[in-house]
Amino acid sequence: xxxxxxxxxxxxxxxxxxxxxxxxxxxxxxxxxxxxxxxxxxxxxxxxxxxxxxxxxxxxxxxxxxxxxxxxxxxxxxxxxxxxxxxxxxxxxxxxxxxxxxxxxxxxxxxxxxxxxxxxxxxxxxxxxxxxxxxxxxxxxxxxxxxxxxxxxxxxxxxxxxxxxxxxxxxxxxxxxxxxxxxxxxxxxxxxxxxxxxxxxxxxxxxxxxxxxxxxxxxxxxxxxxxxxxxxxxxxxxxxxxxxxxxxxxxxxxxxxxxxxxxxxxxxxxxxxxxxxxxxxxxxxxxxxxxxxxxxxxxxxxxxxxxxxxxxxxxxxxxxxxxxxxxxxxxxxxxxxxxxxxxxxxxxxxxxxxxxxxxxxxxxxxxxxxxxxxxxxxxxxxxxxxxxxxxxxxxxxxxxxxxxxxxxxxxxxxxxxxxxxxxxxxxxxxxxxxxxxxxxxxxxxxxxxxxxxxxxxxxxxxxxxxxxxxxxxxxxxxxxxxxxxxxxxxxxxxxxxxxxxxxxxxxxxxxxxxxxxxxxxxxxxxxxxxxxxxxxxxxxxxxxxxxxxxxxxxxxxxxxxxxxxxxxxxxxxxxxxxxxxxxxxxxxxxxxxxxxxxxxxxxxxxxxxxxxxxxxxxxxxxxxxxxxxxxxxxxxxxxxxxxxxxxxxxxxxxxxxxxxxxxxxxxxxxxxxxxxxxxxxxxxxxxxxxxxxxxxxxxxxxxxxxxxxxxxxxxxxxxxxxxxxxxxxxxxxxxxxxxxxxxxxxxxxxxxxxxxxxxxxxxxxxxxxxxxxxxxxxxxxxxxxxxxxxxxxxxxxxxxxxxxxxxxxxxx
Numbered sequence: 001x002x003x004x005x006x007x008x009x010x011x012x013x014x015x016x017x018x019x020x021x022x023x024x025x026x027x028x029x030x031x032x033x034x035x036x037x038x039x040x041x042x043x044x045x046x047x048x049x050x051x052x053x054x055x056x057x058x059x060x061x062x063x064x065x066x067x068x069x070x071x072x073x074x075x076x077x078x079x080x081x082x083x084x085x086x087x088x089x090x091x092x093x094x095x096x097x098x099x100x101x102x103x104x105x106x107x108x109x110x111x112x113x114x115x116x117x118x119x120x121x122x123x124x125x126x127x128x129x130x131x132x133x134x135x136x137x138x139x140x141x142x143x144x145x146x147x148x149x150x151x152x153x154x155x156x157x158x159x160x161x162x163x164x165x166x167x168x169x170x171x172x173x174x175x176x177x178x179x180x181x182x183x184x185x186x187x188x189x190x191x192x193x194x195x196x197x198x199x200x201x202x203x204x205x206x207x208x209x210x211x212x213x214x215x216x217x218x219x220x221x222x223x224x225x226x227x228x229x230x231x232x233x234x235x236x237x238x239x240x241x242x243x244x245x246x247x248x249x250x251x252x253x254x255x256x257x258x259x260x261x262x263x264x265x266x267x268x269x270x271x272x273x274x275x276x277x278x279x280x281x282x283x284x285x286x287x288x289x290x291x292x293x294x295x296x297x298x299x300x301x302x303x304x305x306x307x308x309x310x311x312x313x314x315x316x317x318x319x320x321x322x323x324x325x326x327x328x329x330x331x332x333x334x335x336x337x338x339x340x341x342x343x344x345x346x347x348x349x350x351x352x353x354x355x356x357x358x359x360x361x362x363x364x365x366x367x368x369x370x371x372x373x374x375x376x377x378x379x380x381x382x383x384x385x386x387x388x389x390x391x392x393x394x395x396x397x398x399x400x401x402x403x404x405x406x407x408x409x410x411x412x413x414x415x416x417x418x419x420x421x422x423x424x425x426x427x428x429x430x431x432x433x434x435x436x437x438x439x440x441x442x443x444x445x446x447x448x449x450x451x452x453x454x455x456x457x458x459x460x461x462x463x464x465x466x467x468x469x470x471x472x473x474x475x476x477x478x479x480x481x482x483x484x485x486x487x488x489x490x491x492x493x494x495x496x497x498x499x500x501x502x503x504x505x506x507x508x509x510x511x512x513x514x515x516x517x518x519x520x521x522x523x524x525x526x527x528x529x530x531x532x533x534x535x536x537x538x539x540x541x542x543x544x545x546x547x548x549x550x551x552x553x554x555x556x557x558x559x560x561x562x563x564x565x566x567x568x569x570x571x572x573x574x575x576x577x578x579x580x581x582x583x584x585x586x587x588x589x590x591x592x593x594x595x596x597x598x599x600x601x602x603x604x605x606x607x608x609x610x611x612x613x614x615x616x617x618x619x620x621x622x623x624x625x626x627x628x629x630x631x632x633x634x635x636x637x638x639x640x641x642x643x644x645x646x647x648x649x650x651x652x653x654x655x656x657x658x659x660x661x662x663x664x665x666x667x668x669x670x671x672x673x674x675x676x677x678x679x680x681x682x683x684x685x686x687x688x689x690x691x692x693x694x695x696x697x698x699x700x701x702x703x704x705x706x707x708x709x710x711x712x713x714x715x716x717x718x719x720x721x722x723x724x725x726x727x728x729x730x731x732x733x734x735x736x737x738x739x740x741x742x743x744x745x746x747x748x749x750x751x752x753x754x755x756x757x758x759x760x761x762x763x764x765x766x767x768x769x770x771x772x773x774x775x776x777x778x779x780x781x782x783x784x785x786x787x788x789x790x791x792x793x794x795x796x797x798x799x800x801x802x803x804x805x806x807x808x809x810x811x812x
Contacts, residue, residue, distance in 0.1 A: 001345075003032060003033055003034065004028065004033040004034070004035075004053050004054075004341070004344060004345075004348075005033070005034045005035070005051055005052050005053050006025075006028055006033065006034070006035040006036075006052060006053065006054055006055075006056060006344065007035075007036055007038065007045065007048045007049050007052040007054075007055045007056070008021045008024065008025065008035065008036065008037040008038065008055075008056045008058055008081075009038050009040060009045055009055060009056065009057055009058065009060065009069055010037060010038070010039060010040060010058040010059065010060070011039075011040040011058065011059050011060025011061055011405075012058060012059035012060075013039075015233060016059065016083065016084075017037075017058065018152075018233070019083065019129075019149050019150075019263065020058055020059075020081055020082070020083055020129070020149075021037050021056070021058050021081075022037070022152070023149070023150050023152055023333065024056070024081075024147070024340065025037060026152065026153075026333045027150070027333055027336055027337045027340040027341070028337075028340070028341065028344075030333055030334060030337035031337050031338065031340075031341045033341070036048055040060045040063070040065055040066075040405065041065060041371060041374055041405060043364050043367040043368045043371070045069065045072075045367075046068065046069075046072045046360055046363045046364045046367055047360060047364065049069065049072040049073055049076065049360075050072065050360045052076060053076065053348060053352075054076050054077040054078075054079060054344065054347065054348055054352075055069070055073050055076055055077070055078050055079070056079050056081050056127070057069075057078055057079060057080050057081060057119060057123055058081045058082070059081070059082050059084075059086060059116060060115075060116070060119055061111070061112050061114075061115025061116055061119070061402060061405065062115045062116075062118045062119050062402075062403070062716075063115070063402065063403050063404065063405050064370050064403050064404060064716075064719070065367060065370060065405070066119055068363050068366060068367050068370075070122065071358055071363055072358060072360060072363050074355055074356030074357070074358050075352070075353040075354050075355040075356050076352070076355060077124050077125060077347055077348060077351040077352055078122070078123045078124055079123055079124070079125045079126065079127055079347055080119060080120045080123035080125070080126040080127075080142075081126070081127045081128075082116075082120075082126070082128055082129075082133070083128065083129035083130070083133070083149060083260075083261050083263075084133075084256070084259065084260070085133060085136055085255065085256045085259040086113050086116040086117070086120075087116055087117050087120035087121075087126075087136075087137065087140065087142075088117065088136060088140065089113075089114055089117040089533075091255055091256055092110060092113045092114055093110070094254060094255065094256055095109070095113060095256045096183065096184075096185060096186075096251075096254070096256065096257070097109045098110045098113065100184060100185065107398065107409060107410065108407065108409075111398065111399070111402050114529070115402055120137075120140075120142065121140075123142075124143070124347075124351040125142065125143045125144065125145070125347050125350075125351060126142050126143070126144045126145070127144070127145050127146075127147045127343065128144055128145075128146060128147070129146070129147065129148055129149050129261040129282075130146065130148070130259055130260070130261050130262075130281060130282045131146060131281055131282070131285065132258050132259040132280070132281040132282065133146075133259045134146050136255075136259060143347075143350070143351075145343040145346070145347065147336075147339070147340055147343060148261065148262070148282075148331070148336070149261045149262070149263045149266060149331070150266075150331045150332060150333060150335070150336045151266050151267070151270055151327065151331055151332060152333060153332070153333060154234075155233075155237075155267070155270060156270055156328075156332070158234055158236075158237045159237045159241075159267075159270035159271045161237070162237035162238045162240070162241040162271060163237075163241060163271050163272055165238075165241070166241050170203070171203055171204065171205050172201070172203065172204045172205075172244050172245075172310055173204070173205050173206075173207050173242055173243045173244050173245070174194070174197075174204060174205070174206050174207070174243065174244070174245045174246075174247060174306065175206075175207045175209065175240060175242065175243025175244075175245065175246045175247070175273075176206065176207070176208050176209065176212070176246070176247050176248075176249075177209040177210055177228075177236070177239070177240055177246070177264070177267075178208070178209065178210040178211060178212040183212060184212060184213050184215070185251060186249045186250050186251055186257070186278075187208075187212060187215055187218075187249060188215040188217070189249050189250075189251060189278075190247070190249040190296075190299065190302050191215040191217040191218050192217060192299050193299045193300075193302035193303045193306065194206060194218060194221075194302075194306075195217055195218060195220055195221055196303055197303055197306045197307060197310070198221040198224045199220075199221060200307070201307075201310055202224065204224065204310060205224050205225070205226055206218070206221075206224060206225045206226070207225075207226050207227075207228055207242060207243055208225060208226070208227050208228070209227075209228040209229075209230075209236075209239050209240070210228075210230045211230055228242070236267075237270075237271060240267065240268065240271055240273065241271055241273075243273060244273070244309075244316060245273070245274055245275075245276065245306065245309050245310070245316065246264070246268040246273045246274070246275045246276075247275070247276050247277070247306075248264040248265065248268075248275060248276070248277035248278065248283065249277075249278050249302075250277075250278040250280050250283075251278075252278055252279070252280060252297060257280065258280050258281065259280075259281075260280060260282060261282045262282040262283055262285070262286040262287075264277070265277060265283060265286050265287060265293060265323070265327075266286075266327055266331050268323070269292070269293075269320075269323035269324050269326065269327040270324065270327060271320075271324075272317075272320035272321055272323065272324045273320050273323075274293060274294070274309055274315075274316050274319035274320045274323065275287070275293045275294070275323065276293070276294040276295075276296050276302065276305045276306060276309070277293060277294070277295060277296070278295070278296065278297060279295040279296075279297055283295060286326075291319075291322055292319060292322040292323040292325075292326045293319060293323055294308075294309070294319075370404060370723075372727055373404060373406055373723065373726060373727060373730065374404065374405065374406065375427075376406060376427040376428055376726075376730070377406070377407045377408065377409075377425070377426045377427050377428070378401060378406060378407070378408040378409075378426060378427070378428045378429075378430065378726070379408070379409050379411065379423055379426035379428070379429050379430070380393075380394040380397060380398070380408060380409070380410045380411070380430045380432060380457075381410075381411050381413055381423070381429070381430070381431050381432065381434055382394045382410065382411070382412055382413060382432040382433065382434070383413045383414070383431070383432065383433045383434035383435055384432065384433035385412045385413075385414065385415060387561065387562060388561075388615050388645075389432070389433065389459065389460075390410075390412060390432065391528065391615060392459065392525045392526075392643075392645065393432045393433075393457055393458075393459055393505075393525070394410045394430075394432050395410055395528065396525070396526050396527065396528045396715065397430075397523075397526075397722060398410055399528055399529060399715040399719075400526060400715045400716075400718055400719035400722045400723075401719070401722070401723075402715070403715060403716055403719040403723075404719065404723055409426070411423075413434060420439070420442060420443050420446060423443060423447075424446055424447065424450060424452075426452070427452055428452060428453055428455065428726065428729075428730070429443070429444075429447045429452060429453070429454045429455065430455045430456075430457050430503070431444075431454065431455065431456050431457065431495060431499065432457040432458065433457070433458050433460075433462060433492060434456075434492075434495050435488055435491035435492050435495060436491040436492075436494040436495045436498070437491070440495060441498065444495075444498050444499065445498075448500070448735065448736050451733075451735045453500045453501065453729050453730060453733045454498070454499045454500050455499055455500065455501050455502065455503055455729060456495060456496040456499040456501075456502045456503075457502070457503045457504070458492070458496075458502075458504055458505075458509070459504065459505035459506075459509070459525060459642075459643050460509075460638075460641065460642075461509060461512055461637060461638045461641040462488075462489055462492045463489065463492045463493040463496050463512075463513075464489070464493070464512060464637075465486055465489045465490050465493065467637055467638065468482075468485070468486060468489065470633075470636045470637055470638040470639075471485075471564070471638055472564055472565070472566055472567040472568070473562070473564035496513070496516070496518070497516060497518070499518070500519075500729070500733060500736065501518065501519045501520070501521065501729045501733075502518050502519070502520045502521070503520075503521050503522075503523050503725060504520055504521070504522060504523075504641075505522065505523070505524055505525050505643040505664070506522060506524070506641055506642070506643055506662075506663055506664045507522055507663055508637070508640045508641045508662075508663050509522075509641040510522050512637070512641065519729075519732070521725040521728065521729065522721075522725075523718070523721050523722050523725050524643065524644070524664075524667075524713075524718065524721065525643045525644070525645050525648065525713075525718075526648075526713050526714065526715055526717070526718035527648055527649075527652060527709070527713050527714060527715070528715065529714075529715055530616065531615065531616070531619065531649075531652065532652065532710075532714060534616055534619050535619035535623070535652040535653050538619050538620055538623035538653045539623070539652065539653045539654045539706055541623070542623060542653060542654045542655075542702070543654060543703065547695050547696065547699060548695045549695070550693060550694070550695060551585055552585065552695070553585050553586075553587065554583070554585060554586045554587070554626045554692050555586075555587050555588075555589050555608075555624065555625040555626050556576070556579070556586060556587070556588050556589065556625065556626065556627060556628070556629060556688070556692075557589050557591065557621075557622060557624075557625030557626075557627070557628040557629070557655070558588065558589070558590050558591070558594065558628070558629045559591045559592055559618070559621070559622065559628060559646065559649075560590065560591070560592035560593055560594045561592055561612070561646075562592070562593070565594065565632075566594065566595045567633055567636075568631050568632045568633055568639060568660075569594055569596075569631060570597075570631075571631040571632065571633060571634075571660060571684075572629060572631035572658075572678070572684045573597065573599070574681050574684075575678075575681055575684030575685045575688055576588060576629070576684075576688070577599055577600060577603070578685055579685070579688045579689065579692060580600075580603040580606060580607075581602070581603065582689075583692055584606075586606070586692055587606045587607070587608060588603075588606065588607045588608070589607075589608040589610065589624075589625055590607065590608065590609055590610070591610045591611075591612065591613065591621055592610075592611070592612045593612075618649060619649070619652060619653050622649060622650050622652075622653050622655050623653040623654075623655065625655060626655075626691070626698055627650075627655060627656045627657065627658065627691045627698055627701075627702075628646070628650045628655055628656070628657050628658070629657070629658050629659070630646040630647070630657055630658070630659035630660065630665070631659070631660050631678075631684075632659070632660040632662055633660075634660055634661070634662065634679065639660075639662060640662050640663065642662060642664060643664045644664040644665055644667065644668040644669075646659070647659065647664075647665060647668040647669060647675060647705070647709075648668070648709055648713045650705065651674070651675075651702075651705030651706055651708060651709035651713075652706065652709050653706070654702035654703055654705065654706040655702055655705070656674075656675055656676070656691065656697075656698055656701035656702045656705055657669070657675045657676075657705065658675065658676045658677075658678055658684070658687045658688065658691065659675065659676075659677060659678070660677070660678065660679065661677040661678075661679055665677060668708075672701075673701070673704055674701060674704035674705040674707075674708045675701055675705055676690075676691070676701070
């Protein structure tokens with residue numbers, strides 16, 4: 001047979017990469033094939049793919065790098081590889097690593113998992129580690145091959161050394177080695193069984209290895225619990241060898257957990273250690289109950305199996321040896337190599353296409369260009385999380401940065417706790433509508449002292465106190481409320497002036513910033529992938545409907561969003577009223593706050609009112625109308641600065657929009673092609689009449705808008721604009737002369753942090769010493785009490801014996 005050349009392209013490092021890539025390469029090399037491994041941001045992968053037969057895609061998130069890899073493959077099969085259930089987006093929030101985290105870690109892992117789903121979908125086949133994973137992949141219509149995890153020759157050697165170095169010990173030890181911090185809930189499931197066993201056998205200890213928190217119930221036996229730190233893999237056998245029994249509890253009801261592999265069994269078996277495990281499919285297939293391990297699901301089963309092993313040393317030895325023999329026979333590189341080769345050859349035979357000839361040099365150059373900000377981490381701090389501003393300007397940006405695998409965090413200033421020391425670890429700081437205060441000033445100066453660019457971001461004209469007369473919403477406010485609003489705008493302006501650059505959503509807004517002498521860059525708003533996915537069924541449903549008749553009911557939609565658009569609505573009021581009076585089959589649906597004039601009293605029976613809806617539900621509301629309106633005051637600088645969000649949201653479900661021709665709508669809409677623009681009353685009447693009377697025109701404009709939105713306003717499409725702006729700001733950044741105390745602030749913070757760390761270390765050492773002293777004292781005291789008790793019992797016994805002898809003597 002011909003020799004295979006296989007490229008592995010990985011987006012997940014650590015032990016996962018070891019077991020699913022390094023071991024797979026060893027399997028291929030065992031059979032005389034060539035294989036190589038590349039990290040997801042290594043441009044050398046392009047040249048390697050040019051010589052490959054197929055490419056294994058190991059758990060990367062969707063990115064521009066992935067798109068280049070796809071182009072380079074050019075007919076070679078792309079095979080998605082995983083040992084976790086990462087490819088079903090509906091289950092992401094059930095993943096323990098997502099559900100059990102908060103803040104940045106939750107954001108990072110959730111985005112990573114969601115980014116795997118489209119990569120899985122775009123691959124022709126998949127290799128997975130368990131039958132349960134195979135079932136999940138098959139349910140999503142993917143051809144799949146099962147390649148179980150194996151243990152490497154190095155692991156076997158480390159385990160053999162640790163096994164031979166084992167020493168006998170008085171305390172029998174139950175070991176739980178979690179590996180990651182995503183197993184807290186799993187251990188808690190069997191806590192009742194462990195408490196019962198440990199209380200029944202006080203000489204038994206529980207050894208917890210890795211990142212694990214002690215469940216509350218187990219605190220009842222905390223004195224029998226010991227901890228082993230998370231260690232490099234080569235050192236893990238020495239930690240595990242301290243155990244006599246290894247446990248592997250898992251949540252059998254969690255779909256993500258059910259798909260896990262038998263890896264824990266393999267690792268324990270290599271040390272000849274008996275295991276008790278939850279019967280998820282992988283464990284149930286590997287372990288023959290009572291022969292090479294035990295399976296337990298209920299608390300009673302866990303208690304019974306653990307007690308059986310505790311009481312019977314010979315059984316522990318027998319089970320451990322059987323597990324070792326089983327693993328050596330079926331789960332080594334040598335044992336599994338032929339099967340893996342067969343799987344890859346089957347994939348090649350089914351999916352290989354004629355190989356194209358892309359420009360590999362050009363793809364490599366493009367790949368390298370995308371790496372310029374790869375080492376940068378971005379912190380976005382939003383001071384305006386009311387409505388959807390924080391979503392569009394921060395969280396949607398986070399998705400765009402994921403396309404470059406750039407790590408970012410979004411913090412809501414008034415919701416999430418924010419520590420300046422933590423924020424300083426980021427390379428770029430973006431302040432979205434953050435008003436000035438002493439903490440923010442210190443944060444800005446501290447970043448600048450570290451030569452980190454600080455960027456102000458806004459999609460509204462909120463930094464010109466002299467233009468507040470144009471803000472319709474505050475015209476009827478009490479004087480004290482207006483004063484508070486003015487103070488907020490002043491503070492926005494002050495924050496902005498302290499920053500190094502400003503990012504805005506439209507060109508008129510950028511011009512307002514440049515008045516202050518600051519560099520301003522336009523990064524237009526974009527949709528989120530969640531919005532796109534949620535809207536797709538609505539758009540599909542609209543397109544599937546037969547074209548309505550010209551006299552069928554027509555619903556015109558107006559989605560205000562906020563209570564700031566009363567004057568804007570007046571721009572089209574007369575035209576809307578004319579249409580309602582002219583066409584009895586037309587209705588107006590208003591979603592959100594809006595004050596209508598009394599002119600509409602005569603048609604109130606054809607005006608519907610609905611409240612604001614959350615962003616994820618907006619698509620359904622918009623999809624229910626025939627076309628939508630977005631009138632704005634053209635002579636109002638506040639309105640001129642608005643973005644094209646209403647076009648994006650309507651176009652996403654194939655609904656045409658009639659809008660005032662502010663700059664943003666002129667960028668978005670080509671009149672008569674993917675929407676309509678109207679300035680005068682006559683233009684509004686003409687546009688509305690055309691859409692009311694022509695279902696064909698509504699369908700034509702709506703479908704064009706849908707295609708345009710998908711082409712220009714997705715996270716992928718807009719990510720390049722954001723990337724190039726951040727790239728420019730980083731390249732042109734000139735460190736400001738920092739205030740005199742800025743460096744001292746940093747030094748003081750770092751010194752304080754170091755002092756805190758040292759103080760904690762000292763306290764831990766002192767507590768450890770005190771604990772040991774207390775433990776020694778307690779043991780000594782216990783022995784003393786025992787000796788005293790024994791002495792008193794002995795003296796009492798002697799006294800009673802003497803009395804008994806006297807009684808006997810008297811009787812005699």
